[in-house]
Amino acid sequence: MEKLKALIVIVLTRLPGGHKLLAILIRILRGRQPQDRPEVNQPEYNPSGKIRVLVTGNAGKLGSRVAEYLKKAGYDVVGFDIKVNPSENLSNYELLRRRMAGCQFVVHAAAIPHPNHGPIEDYFEGNVVGSFNVMRAAAVNGVKRFIYFSSVAYYGANIKGKLWPAYFPIDEAHPIASMPGRAEGLLDSYNQSKVMAEELLAWYGTNRIFEAVSLRLAPANKKADQYPADGSWRADPRYRRGAFWTNVDPDTVGELVKCALEAPGELWHEAFNICDKYAPECIDVKAFLAEEYPDVPVKCSLEDNPSLITSAKAERVLGFKPCEDVR
Numbered sequence: 450m451e452k453l454k455a456l457i458v459i460v461l462t463r464l465p466g467g468h469k470l471l472a473i474l475i476r477i478l479r480g481r482q483p484q485d486r487p488e489v490n491q492p493e494y495n496p497s498g499k500i501r502v503l504v505t506g507n508a509g510k511l512g513s514r515v516a517e518y519l520k521k522a523g524y525d526v527v528g529f530d531i532k533v534n535p536s537e538n539l540s541n542y543e544l545l546r547r548r549m550a551g552c553q554f555v556v557h558a559a560a561i562p563h564p565n566h567g568p569i570e571d572y573f574e575g576n577v578v579g580s581f582n583v584m585r586a587a588a589v590n591g592v593k594r595f596i597y598f599s600s601v602a603y604y605g606a607n608i609k610g611k612l613w614p615a616y617f618p619i620d621e622a623h624p625i626a627s628m629p630g631r632a633e634g635l636l637d638s639y640n641q642s643k644v645m646a647e648e649l650l651a652w653y654g655t656n657r658i659f660e661a662v663s664l665r666l667a668p669a670n671k672k673a674d675q676y677p678a679d680g681s682w683r684a685d686p687r688y689r690r691g692a693f694w695t696n697v698d699p700d701t702v703g704e705l706v707k708c709a710l711e712a713p714g715e716l717w718h719e720a721f722n723i724c725d726k727y728a729p730e731c732i733d734v735k736a737f738l739a740e741e742y743p744d745v746p747v748k749c750s751l752e753d754n755p756s757l758i759t760s761a762k763a764e765r766v767l768g769f770k771p772c773e774d775v776r
Contacts, residue, residue: 499525503552506559508532518703539579545586558598564607569638576642594660602640610634616746618759654718663720667695693757698772708767721763730775
């Protein structure tokens with residue numbers, strides 16, 4: 450028998466792709482499925498009986514709102530934030546893995562949250578590699594659903610130039626800025642970090658390791674804060690050509706995450722735009738499009754001055770109720 454095993458190994462390793470075939474054979478003989486899936490830890494018993502959820506960035510602007518909202522809703526919230534403890538860095542995979550034990554859900558809100566906060570190396574380490582560590586830990590802990598805080602920057606907001614949308618309003622199927630013909634100018638490090646992290650998350654979702662939900666949030670500010678009365682922001686291309694006058698009220702994000710956690714059905718790989726329903730009343734969307742994008746097709750009525758990035762999918766699938774304030 451040992452000679453036969455040795456012969457099989459010799460024959461397989463000499464074939465093209467033989468090492469991969471050998472690995473699959475070993476897995477089958479050991480009673481494992483031949484998919485490339487991580488070993489999963491047994492979930493820990495939670496004496497409170499509550500559903501446990503890990504929230505990264507739980508001391509941040511949005512993560513703190515989410516953590517507090519979920520606690521009030523009856524969840525057992527476990528936090529992970531470098532602001533609370535310097536060891537709670539997303540580079541610390543082992544601590545992430547241990548902290549996540551027993552969690553059925555993960556809300557990943559920790560990140561470098563804005564553009565222009567350093568070189569691309571910083572964004573890659575924090576927003577891409579750090580996010581990958583959270584995903585790896587979620588996989589080995591058998592997490593059911595993973596909620597990722599992405600951004601409308603995914604499409605190319607804050608590009609150092611001009612984004613050329615294929616149509617308005619921008620939905621989840623819209624092409625990204627790095628695709629040919631979609632932008633002129635320099636790509637932004639923050640934007641690209643969100644694209645790369647979503648691609649990693651897509652792998653886990655499409656391989657059905659855990660359900661993967663990306664929430665592409667507009668700038669998380671109330672309209673009165675993002676568009677102050679002095680009008681100083683009007684000529685700023687970050688608003689005109691970046692997020693297209695969009696925002697999301699940060700006080701709606703806690704309920705949004707609860708909706709995403711509790712949405713029925715299977716969400717193996719889904720992305721959702723998250724914006725307030727309307728543009729600020731001080732902006733005439735129709736006039737803006739006529740001036741900046743006269744040749745870009747518009748697929749909706751502009752009579753109500755709607756947001757140019759649509760949250761319709763989140764409303765339909767998650768039950769999200771966007772803020773309808775206009776000032």
